[in-house]
Every structure is written in structure tokens, then in C-alpha cells.
Amino acid sequence: MYEKYFIVNSLTDAILLKEKYAESSKFLAGGTDLVLEMERGLHSEIKQIIDISRVSGLEDIWMDDQLYIHIGPTATHSACLKSSLIQEFAHCLFQACEQVGSPQIRNRGTVAGNIATASPANDTISALMALDAKVELLSSTGKRIVEVSKFFMGVRKTSVQKNEVISDIYFKALKKNEYSCFIKVGLRNAQAISILNCAVLLGISDNKIIKSRIALGAVGPTVFRSAEAEASLINQIASDELFEKAGELAGNSANPISDIRASDEYRSKMISVHVKRALHQALESENGQIENPVVLWGKERSANAPLTENSIELDSNSTLNISINNKEYSLSGGFGKNLLDLIRENAILTGSKEGCGEGECGACTVFMDGVAVLACLIPAVRAHNSKITTIEGLSPKNELNKVQQSFIDEGAVQCGYCTPGFVMSAVKLLEEIPNPSVNEIKIGISGNLCRCTGYYKIISAIELAAKENE
Numbered sequence: 001m002y003e004k005y006f007i008v009n010s011l012t013d014a015i016l017l018k019e020k021y022a023e024s025s026k027f028l029a030g031g032t033d034l035v036l037e038m039e040r041g042l043h044s045e046i047k048q049i050i051d052i053s054r055v056s057g058l059e060d061i062w063m064d065d066q067l068y069i070h071i072g073p074t075a076t077h078s079a080c081l082k083s084s085l086i087q088e089f090a091h092c093l094f095q096a097c098e099q100v101g102s103p104q105i106r107n108r109g110t111v112a113g114n115i116a117t118a119s120p121a122n123d124t125i126s127a128l129m130a131l132d133a134k135v136e137l138l139s140s141t142g143k144r145i146v147e148v149s150k151f152f153m154g155v156r157k158t159s160v161q162k163n164e165v166i167s168d169i170y171f172k173a174l175k176k177n178e179y180s181c182f183i184k185v186g187l188r189n190a191q192a193i194s195i196l197n198c199a200v201l202l203g204i205s206d207n208k209i210i211k212s213r214i215a216l217g218a219v220g221p222t223v224f225r226s227a228e229a230e231a232s233l234i235n236q237i238a239s240d241e242l243f244e245k246a247g248e249l250a251g252n253s254a255n256p257i258s259d260i261r262a263s264d265e266y267r268s269k270m271i272s273v274h275v276k277r278a279l280h281q282a283l284e285s286e287n288g289q290i291e292n293p294v295v296l297w298g299k300e301r302s303a304n305a306p307l308t309e310n311s312i313e314l315d316s317n318s319t320l321n322i323s324i325n326n327k328e329y330s331l332s333g334g335f336g337k338n339l340l341d342l343i344r345e346n347a348i349l350t351g352s353k354e355g356c357g358e359g360e361c362g363a364c365t366v367f368m369d370g371v372a373v374l375a376c377l378i379p380a381v382r383a384h385n386s387k388i389t390t391i392e393g394l395s396p397k398n399e400l401n402k403v404q405q406s407f408i409d410e411g412a413v414q415c416g417y418c419t420p421g422f423v424m425s426a427v428k429l430l431e432e433i434p435n436p437s438v439n440e441i442k443i444g445i446s447g448n449l450c451r452c453t454g455y456y457k458i459i460s461a462i463e464l465a466a467k468e469n470e
Contacts, residue, residue: 001038001336002046005381008311011073011138014052014165019140021048022162028379029053029074030108033099033117035338035377036358051163051382056306059110063173072168076303077106077114077124078295087289088175092180092199092282096127099184102427102447103296104374107303112166114312115148116154121194121218125152127182127222128169129198129215136168143167152222178203178211181282187261190446191360194218195262196271197375198250198350199280202233209233215248219254219267226250229275239284240276241363244336247276259438294443296372305386306367314381322383324349325393339383340364340375343390345423350389351420355449362448365421366390372428374447391420394427402463405429408459421448426462434469436462 008014018025019458024049027146028034032158045385052058052293058074061083069085077097100106100123108423115135125148133148148169149157151385160166174180186192196218203211212233217223229249236242253270256264283418299301300332316335321328324347335340343349354359357376364375367389394401403426404411413419422445428434429444436444441462450458 001044002049002444003315005049005051005314005335005379006048006311006386007054007075007307007314007382009309010055010311011052011058011165011167013311014050015138015140015163017048017050018163020167021050025047025050026163027052029110030076030113031379031382032105032109032167033113033296038262039338039357042165049399050110053252053304054307056221058453059304059419063089067173068170069173071111072274072412073112073166073168074110074304075112076108076110077101078103078297078303080111080414081106081290081293082297084289085173085357087257090171091174091182091285092129092130092201093124093127093183095182096123096184096197096199097109099123099186099190100183100291101359102362103294103444104362104372104447105191105377107296107371107373108377109167110150115151115169116158116160116166117220118152119157119221120220121197122223123182123184123194123197123217124180125223126197126199126215126217126246127180128171129173129225130180130182131174131202131212132213133169133171133202135166138167139164149225154379158442174201174205177205177439179282179285180277183278183281185270185274191449193261196256196267196274198271198275198278200275200282202238202282204238204283207237208332209236211239212246213421214250216250216254216271216298216419217254219271221255224253226253226275228253240280243276244454247272247274255266291431293411294429294433294440296411296425296428296432296434296444298367298372298428300369302371308384310385314384318381318384319341320380320384322327322347322385325388325396334380337380338376339366339368339378341378342383343375343388349390349392353417353420355421357415360449361418362421362425363418365424365448367428372425391424394423402425404466406461406465407458410457410464412453412461414459418448418450419451422450423437426465429462430466430469435466438463 068331230409353363
């Protein structure tokens with residue numbers, strides 16, 4: 001377990017700390033993988049956490065005068081979904097971010113963290129490889145650039161040195177004659193690890209394919225591009241037969257394993273099918289802006305509130321100062337806990353529940369600085385000087401929130417264990433989109449699991465609450 005937790009207000013401070021604790025420290029931006037792994041007893045070598053999530057400006061997504069799109073190191077998957085640049089000029093990355101975890105996971109998980117974790121099943125890696133992205137690494141000795149295709153050295157192994165941090169991810173914006181698509185196969189529609197995924201990019205001129213990239217995920221020790229399949233498309237006119245052949249070549253290049261999710265034979269066969277499908281869908285899709293994607297930010301404009309003071313050092317003797325439901329708390333004994341345990345055990349607010357303890361069920365959904373997150377995946381110390389809202393905060397005067405009342409009216413509660421999480425997600429959804437469609441409701445609650453009601457009553461309860469906004 002870590003002994004010190006630093007919340008920094010600049011990358012300069014982060015680099016200096018990394019230089020000082022090179023062998024025993026770890027950077028944290030979202031921490032959706034790292035926190036869970038530490039709770040499971042992994043990473044015993046980590047003694048210092050350097051949290052960069054509150055450094056102002058690091059979650060920006062912007063385009064330079066050379067038409068390169070830049071993604072900051074703390075830009076979350078939700079930030080990518082909100083970005084008009086990603087929507088319009090990097091459609092495959094938008095699709096990949098859209099399929100990462102759930103809204104609550106996407107509000108914490110970052111694109112930089114997704115590639116730093118280096119799992120071959122991570123969704124955004126394939127999209128970034130199809131976009132031919134580059135990764136900027138920063139250390140006390142300067143910067144260096146690594147092509148994303150050369151970034152991965154093996155399963156969960158990267159070329160990042162111990163004193164380096166990802167400081168930028170960038171790629172060329174797609175031109176009007178360039179098209180992309182990302183497809184993922186999982187065991188369910190949300191909260192699923194890829195059985196396989198693929199991202200493709202095609203450039204067309206005079207009806208012929210002049211550029212092709214095909215990246216394959218979860219069918220080898222790293223995400224990789226299928227060079228033979230790409231070459232088969234160049235200077236050819238798009239056709240079903242051509243795309244079928246490219247799919248077969250992609251399948252032949254795969255080297256998958258068999259695991260609990262699928263056999264190697266299934267993966268090899270299905271990657272062929274889905275590469276063909278992705279090539280067709282790339283040409284059929286229309287890149288454009290989505291005015292209000294579901295991210296569960298409500299009225300907030302970013303996933304993290306910037307630190308407005310000097311960098312902070314916390315340890316087991318520190319008192320955590322947190323605003324919970326508009327009441328100021330100074331809590332001791334919280335170091336090393338996750339935020340859910342701090343809320344329940346130290347603040348004695350037991351409405352938020354632990355259903356899984358690993359970010360799967362959504363029962364622990366709370367708002368941190370106005371954004372829906374999973375309290376079981378956030379270090380308690382990260383909430384220092386933050387504002388937290390729990391289910392208790394929705395009815396401070398003992399008057400039910402309209403969503404709570406609609407759940408009663410529609411009979412959307414049985415055992416009730418999951419209900420606090422559903423209510424929190426629904427409240428934030430209606431703050432964000434006052435009159436959501438059924439599909440938007442399903443996206444909004446996709447990070448919440450119920451084993452009693454079958455979801456129909458929950459959806460109808462949210463629709464009933466939305467009617468009050470009309």
C-alpha cells in the first residue's frame with residue numbers, strides 16, 4: 001500500500017516527484033485500473049502516488065495549425081465524447097471511447113491511461129493505431145516522441161521509462177476523403193472487456209483506396225496493424241469481395257489466445273468478419289457533431305475540478321477535508337481507503353452501497369465535483385478539497401427528489417440495494433438532458449446493474465421524472 005499521496009498542480013511538480021521517487025512511485029490520472037489492482041494486493045512496490053488529475057489544462061483536446069489533434073494526459077473518455085474535434089475528425093476514436101466501460105468509468109478513465117495500461121483488449125489503442133497517433137513522453141531531461149505502433153513491448157509492457165510521463169497524444173485530423181470505424185465484440189453491450197476489436201481507416205481518391213490502416217485488438221499480445229490486409233486494399237476500388245479478402249488476411253495475421261471469454265478459433269474467425277464489416281461501415285458512416293452525448297456531467301464542463309492551490313502531500317496522518325452534501329467534513333483515518341469506505345465508515349453516510357467493489361455494478365455512484373463517478377474506484381485522498389454528493393444529498397430537507405418519487409410511483413424498486421446508484425445516475429442524466437430518449441436513458445444507466453426489476457420499471461420511472469421537465 002502506498003505511503004504518500006501527492007495531488008499536484010503542475011506537470012513540473014509531477015516530474016520532480018517522479019525524479020525523486022523513480023523506483024517506487026506511480027502516476028495516477030483516472031486510476032480505474034490501478035486502484036482496483038492495488039486493492040487486490042498488486043503493486044506492492046508502489047509507495048508514492050503522484051495524482052495529476054487536477055492539473056489545469058491537461059484534459060484539453062485541441063487542434064494546432066498543422067491540423068494535428070492533441071489529447072491531454074488527463075483527458076477522459078467522456079471528454080473525447082464531448083469534443084467536437086473527436087466527433088468530426090476522429091470518428092473511430094469517438095466510437096472506441098463510447099464503448100469503454102460505463103459513463104462513470106469514462107468520467108475517470110483517461111485515454112493516456114488506456115494506452116499506458118497496455119492491455120491488448122483496451123479499446124482506444126486500436127483507434128489510435130488506425131489514426132497513426134504519436135505519444136509524447138516528458139521527463140526531467142526533456143521530451144521524446146514515440147509512434148503508438150512502437151509504444152507497446154508486450155502484454156502490459158510499454159516503452160515508457162521510469163522517469164517519464166505521457167504528456168500528449170496527437171494525430172492528424174482526418175480529411176474529408178478519409179473515413180474510419182471502430183467495432184468491438186464483447187459479452188454484453190456495456191461494461192465489457194473486448195473479446196476482440198478492430199479499427200480501420202480508409203482514404204479514397206478517384207474511387208480508389210489510396211490509404212488503409214487496419215488495427216486489431218485482443219487477438220495478439222499487443223494491438224497491432226495487419227500490414228498484409230492493408231496492402232491488399234491499396235489502389236483498389238471498394239467492393240464486398242475486396243473487403244472480404246482483407247478480412248481474411250487480417251484473420252490470418254491474428255495470433256489470439258483462448259480464455260474465459262472466447263476461444264482462439266472464435267477470435268480468428270470473428271476478426272475476419274468484423275474487419276470486413278468495419279470497412280463497409282467506415283465508408284457508410286457520416287462524421288458529424290453530436291450536440292449532447294450522455295456523459296453524466298450534468299451542467300459541469302469538465303470531469304475534474306482543477307486544483308487552485310499548491311501541490312498537496314498526504315499520508316496516514318493527514319486529515320481529509322471534504323464537502324459532502326454541502327457539509328464540511330474533516331476526516332481522519334481515511335488514508336488508504338477508497339472513497340466509498342470513507343463515506344460509509346468515516347462520514348457515516350450509508351446510502352451509497354458496495355455491490356461489487358470493482359466498478360461493475362454502479363451501486364456506489366456518487367457525484368465528485370458535480371460529475372458521476374464510482375466511489376469504490378477512487379482513493380479517498382483524491383477527494384481531499386473536493387465536493388461530494390451522495391444519495392442523502394438529493395433530499396436534504398427530507399423531501400424526496402423527483403427521481404426518487406418516480407421510482408416509488410412506478411414500482412422500480414424491489415430489494416433496493418442497487419437503487420441509490422440508479423437514482424444518482426438518473427438525476428445526473430436529467431440534469432444533462434432534461435427529456436432523454438429511451439436510448440439515452442439506457443446509456444445513462446448502463447453502468448448500473450439490477451438483478452430484480454428487469455430494468456423496464458426503472459426506465460419508465462426515469463421517463464416519468466423527465467415529464468416534470470416538460
